[in-house]
Amino acid sequence: xxxxxxxxxxxxxxxxxxxxxxxxxxxxxxxxxxxxxxxxxxxxxxxxxxxxxxxxxxxxxxxxxxxxxxxxxxxxxxxxxxxxxxxxxxxxxxxxxxxxxxxxxxxxxxxxxxxxxxxxxxxxxxxxxxxxxxxxxxxxxxxxxxxxxxxxxxxxxxxxxxxxxxxxxxxxxxxxxxxxxxxxxxxxxxxxxxxxxxxxxxxxxxxxxxxxxxxxxxxxxxxxxxxxxxxxxxxxxxxxxxxxxxxxxxxxxxxxxxxxxxxxxxxxxxxxxxxxxxxxxxxxxxxxxxx
Numbered sequence: 001x002x003x004x005x006x007x008x009x010x011x012x013x014x015x016x017x018x019x020x021x022x023x024x025x026x027x028x029x030x031x032x033x034x035x036x037x038x039x040x041x042x043x044x045x046x047x048x049x050x051x052x053x054x055x056x057x058x059x060x061x062x063x064x065x066x067x068x069x070x071x072x073x074x075x076x077x078x079x080x081x082x083x084x085x086x087x088x089x090x091x092x093x094x095x096x097x098x099x100x101x102x103x104x105x106x107x108x109x110x111x112x113x114x115x116x117x118x119x120x121x122x123x124x125x126x127x128x129x130x131x132x133x134x135x136x137x138x139x140x141x142x143x144x145x146x147x148x149x150x151x152x153x154x155x156x157x158x159x160x161x162x163x164x165x166x167x168x169x170x171x172x173x174x175x176x177x178x179x180x181x182x183x184x185x186x187x188x189x190x191x192x193x194x195x196x197x198x199x200x201x202x203x204x205x206x207x208x209x210x211x212x213x214x215x216x217x218x219x220x221x222x223x224x225x226x227x228x229x230x231x232x233x234x235x236x237x238x239x240x241x242x243x244x245x246x247x248x249x250x251x252x253x254x255x256x257x258x259x260x261x262x263x264x265x266x267x268x269x270x271x272x273x274x275x276x277x278x279x280x281x282x283x284x285x286x287x288x289x290x291x
Contacts, residue, residue: 006035008048012086019173021208022145030079037062049087056080056093060100070103077102110290112249114236115229121222128195129203129211130218132188136201137227139188140178141234141277143171144227148211151200152193156180163189170278178276181241235273235288242269249290 009031017024038046041058059080063073077097084092094100117138125131136147140163149169156163165176180186195201202211219227232249239247243265246252255266270285277288 003045003047005038005046005048006032009035009083012048012083016086018082020145020169020171021149023171023173026075027079027082030076031083034059034076034080034083048083049089051084051087051089051092053092057100060102064101073102110248110254112232112236112290113226113229113288114233114250115226116233117224117227117230121224125218125222127214127218129201130215132192132195133201133215134219134224134227134230135188136192137230138234139182139185141231141238143231143278144212144215145208146170146278148201148215149208150192150196152189152196153198156189156193165278172278172280174278176275176278231277232288235277235285238273238276239269239289242272247289249288252290255291 010028013024013028013031019027037059038055041062043055043058046055060073060077063076068076074097077093077100081090081093081095084090098104117134122131122134122138125134133144133147133150136142136150137144142150142165146165146169149166151166155165161180162177163180165178167173167175170176180189192201202208206214219225236247236250240250248254253262255263258266267282270282270289273289274280274282274285277285279285
């Protein structure tokens, strides 16, 4: 009987909906590609439960030979590990990527990717749902999926002065809390409540995917691209707020030039910002803040 590894992996994905919609979508896409790669490498009739170290080694060498970036290979390894866990073969993949000759990802650039959107630009967006989503990105540094799925009746906690993001909205599949600190943030949330009502920023008759397509088209038409840069701007503004100085990416003092006392402050602030952005490691803040 001929085995269809790609079909088996897709079925595993469909029955294990871990993480956000985006995570699930990319996991299925990557694992489908992995099945194709394994077939090209000569591994025919491989069952999902038949994953072995030799398969992982062959995949990594193939990706490296194709010149795939360190980030791409690490992302693929994360999906491979997910697969191995679901078929009770966790020990098949060594947890340390260095074992496979995968270099550490370089995060530091000290080049700011922050973008600034004006009130006029945002007001030019006539679709209430999309405009509120963009405002949430600017006010709280949310990812695109998080701001589209935002449900004010769940997220806004007036008493604690925070917003809480559901695990199903986030890239890492973990609930996240972000403080409400400014009057602008409160006004944004008031507008979101009016637009979404008891629902989310996805109109009732639309699916997430359809609203994402609408969001993408409307934002592009408004002349605003690379809105992920709003997360960078949020992170940099928070750094200034918490330290009283600009971050390295915005022209501030580099970490290696700080006094020991300021280095300790820098690390503490980066950890706070990392959590607000939905990252587990402080190191990732170098992408947003420089080093």
